[in-house]
Amino acid sequence: SLQGKILCLVGPPGVGKTSVGKSIARSINREFYRFSVGGLSDVAEIKGHRRTYVGAMPGKLIQCLKKAKTQNPLVLIDEIDKLGRASHQGDPASALLEVLDPNQNDSFTDHYMDIPVDLSKVLFVCTANQLDTVPGPLQDRMEVIRLSGYDLPEKVQIAKQYLIPKAVAANGLSNQKVELTQKATEALIRGYCREAGVRNLEKHVDKIMRKLSFKVAKVKEERLLLEEAAARSEQSATTTEEAVEASNDATEASSAEEVEEEDVRKEPSLHWDATKETGCDKLMVQ
Structure with missing residues (x-):
């Protein structure tokens, strides 16, 4: 039944403003939802589109409640110091006033829903790098907490x-x-x-x-390649040995010896001999 507080974490980039928001949500056991308003210039992103438009959708806050499935999530509005200025699409800073004002957000009206929605139980945490560009009325509705840099x-x-x-x-x-x-x-x-x-x-x-x-x-890749190379080398040596044994078995070896013995024979020839009347003599050559 207690109204949620509106906090604004101000500090240089990278000091962990978003992480602080997540930690707060975990510590109090609430659902966490984050959306950025940096450069946002269309009011419909916050308050939704009317149903008469093609592709109309509810605003970010209604989508947050739908996704969180609870009425008291922690909503982180990031980069509020970079909020877009007023244009023909409306003034987003003025739209956020209704959201961040504890006296008004219990009956927030989304254009798509067209019925009052209670946002008073939502814990809003805004983040900014500096307060100079945050409109004064928004600053008045937030409790500013400054985060310094780290040594x-x-x-x-x-x-x-x-x-x-x-x-x-x-x-x-x-x-x-x-x-x-x-x-x-x-x-x-x-x-x-x-x-x-x-x-x-x-x-x-x-x-x-x-x-x-x-x-x-x-x-790991080099070690695997070395192991594969070693395995291939061992397999290649084994295959070569088996191939030699298979191609030089005992039968083939004995056949080769028989063929070699059959090819050895003696042939007659003539050679010079002065003691003979004919001047030559017969000689058997193996």
Whole structure:
């Protein structure tokens, strides 16, 4: 029966505003739904289309309740500081006023449904990188919570406890012993990831794990090729030996000896002999 609070998490990119929203939803056991309003300029995305239009659909909030199947989910409205300005399609900031105002959202009317819908039990969490571009009336309806950037020890712990295990699992290295030392992590952060958040750090950690995964796959492939080559070599030697034995059996060997004995014979010939009247004599040549 309590009304949900409207929170606004403000901080630089990559500090985990969306992750905080998901953690809040898990901690209070609520369904989580996220949609971004960055660049949104059509009021119908929030309040829905009227049924007279072809392809009409309800707005994001009604779709959220339909998907969550509950009246008290946690709805994360992302990039509220990049909300589109008023145009011929309406003013989305004014449409959000009805959604984020605790005194009005108990009877929110979607154009498609055309009946009041109670959004007072929904916990709204908005995210923004800065408040300068958020309209003043919207700021008045939200409780602003600022998230600062992370220093070196905090980034090291985030990488050790969350980013590295996530990258290891994502790149199929769970069965391998993979370790990124603290000195290597600190060098990575100092040299390549100096931003306030950890989004760039996550990209570099994932890049390292992809290279390790490639090396592991290459080593396995080379080992498999060596095993196949060894198997083929052994099979080839065995086949050659069997072929020699089959082509040189005892019968063929004895036949060759008989043929060799039959070919040996003696033939008569003449040779010079001065003692003979004829000057030559008969000589048998084998």
